[in-house]
Amino acid sequence: MERPLTKNIDAGREPLGLKDYEAAGGYQAVRKVLQEMTPEEVTAAVKKSDLRGRGGAGFPTGLKWSFVPMGDDAPRPKYLVCNADEMEPGTFKDRVLLEGDPHQMVEAMIVAGYAMGADVGYIFLRWAYRLANQRLLAAIAEANAAGYLGDNILDSGYSFKLHVHTSAGRYICGEETALLNSLEGKRAIPRAKPPFPQISGLWGKPTIVQNVETLCNVPHIINRGADWFKSISRSAEGGTKLYGVSGRAKNPGCWELPMGTPIREIIDEYAGGMQDGLKLRGLLPGGASTDFLVEEHFDTPMDYASIAAAGSRMGTGTMILLDDGNCPVGMVLNMMEFFARESCGWCTPCREGLPWVEKILQAIEDGNGCAEDLDRLSAHARDLGHGNTFCALAPGAMEPLQSSLKYFREDFQSHITNKRCPWS
Amino acid sequence: MLNDQVQKEIRGELEHYPTPRAGCIEALKIVQNHERWVSDTALQEVADLIGIPAAELEGVATFYNLIYRQPVGKHVILLCDSVSCWLTGCGKIRAGIKQRLNIDFGQTTADDRFTLLPMACLGNCDHAPSMMVGEVLHQDLTPESLDQILEGVD
């Protein structure tokens, strides 16, 4: 089984330094694109691979790049931003890549930067990733000294500066336009789209925002081609995916596996199944902003199309398991507290609606719910849904809510009827 | 007054951005590294140094939860209370901290040593429950390991 993104990673030791990374084939993609390919050819290669964004939305990466103005008349400077904010609850895959192979991240930035003609790159890193910060800074310093970054890289005429920007908290910073405002030193409020960042992003210049894992695929696609990329998956969608499992499994963790590995296989073979005495009741396939899946879905392959067909989203691909020793109402309440707290406050339905949802759920959990509450929750799930709010935070929050009302309705009902939480 | 060291660090960070304004969050964090929190005086001085109105900088400072506009203790405990940590028992850790240090979320111990704050998912979910004490990550927490960790902090 091929594991291109994590092949250099061994949690038991320090990540590879520049020399070892080069010896393992590192920076070959930088040499190849700078010496043999035009930027347009790099974008075409990524397009051909059908790589889709790994940050949650699954947007085709090559297509995104093709909207960037190119050529001598294009506005400058152009910016490439790596989204390393990773605050989606239950998500810990980008951390693995950043801490485990920082040079791969740097190389990916240079290759992607070249494709879009970026002058400057920022890695937008959440503050809490202290080790990743330290290791990225060390890798960038080595890459600068070796001439992979800076002016006229490897005598190609291409210049690219790379900075790490550490954030100061708030989940909304991960939303790509809020992230741009944050990088500009403002409150992290999302921006209206259009204009899309590819046309008018950071300081009004063409900008691409891309997830850590998405970018880390790029050097491998350049080195080995689209056909190889498609061949290493188990589904119509190419490549590998960093899948994660958290919750009360025997061996929670993160593994790079072929795209399309079935849910049950990931949980049983990699996460070791549930802890003794606990039964799996349901799961969120890709972070807190995705719909619950239950027993009938556990044989579904983890890829964008299959998880969508099962009624959820692949999201970040890091699943959160609900066991029968935890209360589904309590779990959803916990997530609504999170979303209400992290709402940026810009638009009314989200700012006002999420705290209301939280209060209703708290009442139900405390045994103070009433029969109409379930309809009220369903109404919120509809009214805070896609198209009704300024960004995707609130609609994402409604996904676990609406699906819990569908799959765990009896649990909600029993809280209301018996005026208590059976788990407390 | 922001001392020379703080000013030097801030100026170094500003070089990473085309406008000084973009460095304002970094500047607030630098102040905090030296003084634990951002006082009204420090806020005004950073605003002057960067060249933006203090009111605007206040808007930024109060948006981000890791910029402290109130005094905090010597060690800030950031306890993850997001869903994977909830499923694995962060409630017990919060109770343990309360029992041991007599503080809940948003509070500081009487001796100014610890402040406890809730934290959005720390991205360490395979080792939940997790928390940070200062810049150090602690994982797979149990009420027993919590005792050891708190004892080990100076």
Ligand SMILES: Cc1cc2nc3c(=O)[nH]c(=O)nc-3n(C[C@H](O)[C@H](O)[C@H](O)COP(=O)(O)O)c2cc1C
């Ligand atoms: C509330 C919210 C939070 C988000 N957080 C992240 C994040 O932490 N990391 C990330 O890569 N994408 C996050 N996204 C998705 C980004 O907006 C964007 O789609 C992504 O960075 C694009 O990169 P990709 O195409 O490589 O996935 C978030 C979206 C929303 C609405």
Ligand code: SF4
């Ligand atoms: S949906 Fe929520 S997070 Fe998004 S803009 Fe509106 S208030 Fe802000």
